[in-house]
Amino acid sequence: MQAQDVHIQKKSENIVIKEDGSFVRNIRVQVKASENPAVYPIFYDHELERIEEIEVFERKGRRLKQIEEPIIATRDVELDVIASKRIKSIIVPPGDGAVINYAVHCDELMYLSSLPLFSYRDVDTLDYTLNVPSSRTLVRDIIHSDALRNFSMDSVVTKTGTRWKIRLTPDEIESNPLSLFGIYRNSRDPLMRMIFPPAAYGRDGKRYLNDWYLEKVNTRRGINKTVATQVDALTEGISDPREQMEIIYQYIQQNFKYVALEIGMGAFIPRHANQVFANKEGDCKDLSNLLSQALNYKGIKSDIALAATYNHITDCDFPSLSSADHVVCLAYVDGERFILDPTDPIHIAATPVQSIQNRTLLLVNEAGGEWIEADGASPEENSIEYQVSLEGNASNLELQGSFEVVYGGISGNFLKRSYATMAPREFTASGTVHYESVFGNQSVSELQAVNNKNDFSISGKLAVNGKRFDDANSEFLFLDFVPRLFETIERNQILEGTHFGSTFRKRVVIRVQMETPFAAFEPREKNYSAEGIDLQVRMSSPSERVVEYSYEFSVDYQRADKENLERINKGLEFFKKTVDEPIVLEKKV
Incomplete structure (x- = not known):
């Protein structure tokens, strides 16, 4: 039993x-x-x-x-x-x-x-x-x-x-x-x-936890000649502190394997920086401590901080080890503070760390510790732009064409991580499955990816079947293959606790070129708006052979919770109704 x-x-x-x-x-x-x-x-x-x-x-x-x-x-x-x-x-x-x-x-x-x-x-x-x-x-x-x-x-x-x-x-x-x-x-x-x-601390739990943790970490700090030689070699000829910081950060991100070996208090206290460097592996606290020590060696002020990732039971806003499940590094250059996560291989300095957006951190330092808030990206900074161009085929009523999508900010991090860790053929196969799902199980081929510093783009061929029906006088065009609102979530209803990865603003434009002319129709607009969520849908006929469908969707939530769940699901229901209704095109005689 x-x-x-x-x-x-x-x-x-x-x-x-x-x-x-x-x-x-x-x-x-x-x-x-x-x-x-x-x-x-x-x-x-x-x-x-x-x-x-x-x-x-x-x-x-x-x-x-x-x-x-x-x-x-x-x-x-x-x-x-x-x-x-x-x-x-x-x-x-x-x-x-x-x-x-x-x-x-x-x-x-x-x-x-x-x-x-x-x-x-x-x-x-x-x-x-x-x-x-x-x-x-x-x-x-x-x-x-x-x-x-x-x-x-x-x-x-x-x-x-x-x-x-x-x-x-x-x-x-x-x-x-x-x-x-x-x-x-x-x-x-x-x-x-x-x-x-x-008793000496009174009720100041923050200062007590900070001092306790600092005492433990101090025994794991300092770098030996081997580490110093490598850091100097990486930054040779570079005098700008920010450039030095980025070089050292990228070196640890790309050359150290994430391995969590938690034994006893080792679940909370990092291994010595020199040991981590020698083994070329470690977890968040190990790699953050090593990064902090390497930066301090180059004269770049740096500390580590306790944090709670988005899926932890609580924010790190109370001085207790139970509040934290993550450790990051903080660096200071020319009065600007940078939060660095060496366990995130695609994070770029000066951008939000996706796993701890808007979360509280406990900065561990000699001044008794400090509560700070991690930055989070706005929906406008996390843009998703779809452009889809299709043409009708009179012989089989198929729609054929291409699509391109550009992810700005951290909206495409789920793809960037796969792109960084998969072989090209594996990524293409995985991406094809993903976009066929995004387009309502239509056919996607010839996928191409471009990974830039500030965005990630995907393009490919798209073939749509079973969405056109006609009779003697009219043609019915169904658009339920339009990319869904939440790209990584296949359900029509969001469950409480679902994490979206980030806030985002998504714009989709689909242009369909028909073979035969039809009577132009007046533009139609449908909108849904609630606190933290906005959806605007538009259908129009720019010419007698072109149908254009577009929507703009903005969500200012990172996860679905008890307070916003109903609003989000109402938005999904509204969207489904708009794409389930066919566009009726009256044929020109």
Whole structure:
């Protein structure tokens, strides 16, 4: 039986924070009666945590009888981004219920950065008790609190500190391998973020996290002669600091492999810059630290910053390790600040980093840290321009022609990434499949791509079938092959949580040259506008043989959420109606 099938009456955690900065989570799980054996899993990091004092009791009426030798299996977890995680699986016998007690010991208090206010199993009641010594203060906040049920939190001052008690009825949510180990992606579930500054910091969690992180990172800084020689060779003859910055940035982007090896606190603290350089690989914190050290060596002021990508459960706007899932580099040239992400192989300095647009960063520096906001691109900066030219074929009613699309800003990053990593033939095959989908499963061929610094363009041949029907007096032209509004999303309805990659403005112009003349018609315009979204559709006949259909679509959202979902889907419904209605062309006699 899978762990998710365990039904829990109550789960309690009594967390004791010690004066030396370590902590213990004393956990008690009351399992409901079951006719079948089940498995209760304990997920932990064996580099940071020790599981001790495991006790299993089976319920006999009103009494509990301890199982002297409970069945416990331990195995390592093999995941790409996690290297030090394990699972202890405790067999729960069938019967009237059971109780499991165990303790989780950890020597690094900063690792206690959040409490999940939800559950991956059926739990009636979730209790937390936090015992905070007088030498420290609990600083906290709760995200997505609107999803909480029967939540209460209060505190009592004791002789040794403060005892916080939290109780709630948790929602059961679907788990995935990463979330079981505290890596929350594409989630909107309630979470309490925490930090415990020493008394000297008061409630200044930002300064405490900054100083703690800085102390750890300082031991991984500095570059040796080998690294310095390479940096000097790259910038030889270049005196302009911005040009030096761009050369070093591109070198690390293009010559270092992204490898996430997270062992214990290595999930948060980078490896030494010299080690990363020697291995030619690393993850975001490793490569950002190396880049920062190389820039500082050349006299370009640089720091690193904690960040949260768009699919993280929260923004990095609260001083807790649980707030961040990314690290970037910041550089300063002639009074201008540049956010650099060496793990993004297509990012260009002075443009927004797509994964952290408009997100909060915690700049780690000697001045106690600083909250800053990453830039985001406007819809106008992320333009998408389609030009489609088609001609009718009287023999088979097919439309044949060509198309070209130019992506400005970061709107075409999804293509640029594929272009940078795929062989040309593979990219062409993948692109052909994509654009055939974009054009409503019509035929695309002879695809050509041009990758410029500030834009990306695609052109090709297009053949459209099954969209023309005629009778003696009229011809019906269906335009449901028009490129869809959201290019990377095939559904007619957007789901909450869908990320669009960026805001954008899209303009599509389709010109169809017919074989026989038709009666000109008055231009027709249809518009839909709501907060953050605008769609303007126009149909016209510039001449007696030409039909022109165009639309301009602007969306000022990066993702669909509870607030904007209805507006976005109404826009999609409006668009579908416009393309589902045929244009009726009255033939000239």
